[in-house]
Amino acid sequence: MTLRVVLADDQDLVRAGFRVILGAEPDIEVVGEAGDGQAAVELARELTPDVVLMDVQMPGVDGLEATRRILGETGAIKIVILTTFDREDYLFEALRAGASGFLLKNASPEDLVESVRIVARGDALLSPEVTRRVIARFSTPETRPPERRPPELTDREFEVLVQLARGASNAEIAKELFLGETTVKTHVSRVLTKLGLRDRTHAVVFAYENGVVSPGG
Numbered sequence: 645m646t647l648r649v650v651l652a653d654d655q656d657l658v659r660a661g662f663r664v665i666l667g668a669e670p671d672i673e674v675v676g677e678a679g680d681g682q683a684a685v686e687l688a689r690e691l692t693p694d695v696v697l698m699d700v701q702m703p704g705v706d707g708l709e710a711t712r713r714i715l716g717e718t719g720a721i722k723i724v725i726l727t728t729f730d731r732e733d734y735l736f737e738a739l740r741a742g743a744s745g746f747l748l749k750n751a752s753p754e755d756l757v758e759s760v761r762i763v764a765r766g767d768a769l770l771s772p773e774v775t776r777r778v779i780a781r782f783s784t785p786e787t788r789p790p791e792r793r794p795p796e797l798t799d800r801e802f803e804v805l806v807q808l809a810r811g812a813s814n815a816e817i818a819k820e821l822f823l824g825e826t827t828v829k830t831h832v833s834r835v836l837t838k839l840g841l842r843d844r845t846h847a848v849v850f851a852y853e854n855g856v857v858s859p860g861g
Contacts, residue, residue, distance in 0.1 A: 645671070646671055646672065646673050647671055647672045647673070647694045647695060647760055647761065647764050648673055648675045648691070648692075648693040648694050648695075649666055649672060649673065649674050649675065649693055649694065649695045649696070649697060649760060650674075650675060650676045650677070650678065650684065650687050650688060650691060650693045650695075650696045650697070651663065651674060651676070651677045651678070651696075651697050652677075652678040652679075652680075652681065652683070652684035652687075652696060652697065652698045652699055652702070652707065652710065653678075653679070653697075653699040653702070653726070654679050654680060654699065654701075654702040654703060655699075656679075658699075658749070659677050659679075662674075662697060662756065663677070665753045665756055665757065666756070666757065666760065669757055671761075672757070672760055672761075675691050675693055676690075676691050676693070679702070680702045680703050680704045680705060681698075681702050681704060681705030681706055681707055681709055681710030681713075682704055682705040682710070684696060684698060684705075684707075684710045684714070685705065685710050685713045685714055688714045688717075688718075688721055689714075689717065692718070692720070692721065693721060694721070694722065694764050695721070695722045695723070695724065695760050695763055695764055696714065696721060696722070696723045696724070697724050697726050697756075697760070698710060698711055698723050698724065698725050698726060698743070699725075699726055699727065700725060700726075700727040700734055700738070701727070707725060707727075707738075708725075708734075708737050708738060708741050709741075711723050711725070711738065711741040711742055711743050712741045712742065715741070715742035715842075719742075719842050722744040722745075722763040722764060722766075722843070723742065723743045723744055723745075723763075724743065724744060724745040724746070724747055724759050724760070724763055724769060725738040725743045725745070725746045725747070726747050726748075726749055727746075727748065727749060728748065728749045728750070734746075739845065739846070739849050740849075742842060742846075743845075744763040744769055744842065744843050744845050744846075745759055745762070745763050745769025745845060746769070747759050747769065763843070763845075766843045766844065767843070767844050769845060792854050792855045792856065793856065794838070794839060794854070794856070796838040796839065797835060797838060797839075800821075800831060801831055801834055801835050801838070802856075803821055804817060804821070804828065804831040804832060804835055805835050805839075805847060805851060805856055806851070806856065806857055807820060807821070808832065808835070808844055808847045808848060808851065809847065809848050809851030809852065809856060809857045810857070811848070814828045814829060814832070817832075832844070832847075835847060
């Protein structure tokens with residue numbers, strides 16, 4: 645299966661570089677390019693790609709607003725926010741807008757390619773550094789939410805959500821909970837469906853925002 649990607653960045657050279665890197669992969673095809681957020685929205689609507697690589701700062705409609713508009717129309721498209729600005733406000737706005745990941749433009753070509761594959765299969769694209777920031781965001785008494793267990797989840801599904809929030813892979817969850825990986829995948833899918841979450845990235849954000857887990861807990 646070929647993953648179809650749209651590039652959205654106002655710098656021609658950046659898009660050209662991404663196109664070369666991604667185009668060298670046999671399972672990835674760049675199907676469109678946009679120089680601003682509005683064009684990205686229109687291309688996403690027209691081409692329905694699997695993944696959009698979205699710059700934050702673009703003229704007119706910026707990447708965060710474009711992300712909201714695209715995902716307001718369809719949740720099937722995965723969006724990775726790409727930026728040179730290592731700022732927490734961008735990080736949290738991107739995640740709340742519905743982005744499936746956040747990657748700095750100084751990431752390696754290998755990380756760029758892998759980010760497309762990771763979000764396309766519905767996994768979390770949260771680096772250890774980004775995960776630490778999500779945790780830190782809710783680590784003070786002023787910002788820490790009251791603990792809450794989602795009533796929709798079974799005991800086992802709740803255990804899986806806790807493990808997701810800690811950044812565990814399916815294999816690690818299986819080992820921790822003494823389950824098969826296929827069973828874990830089923831539980832993860834049910835957790836996302838019941839909580840109305842797009843992917844594992846948003847399961848992590850949900851867990852910390854709603855007090856399912858606490859920093860260090």
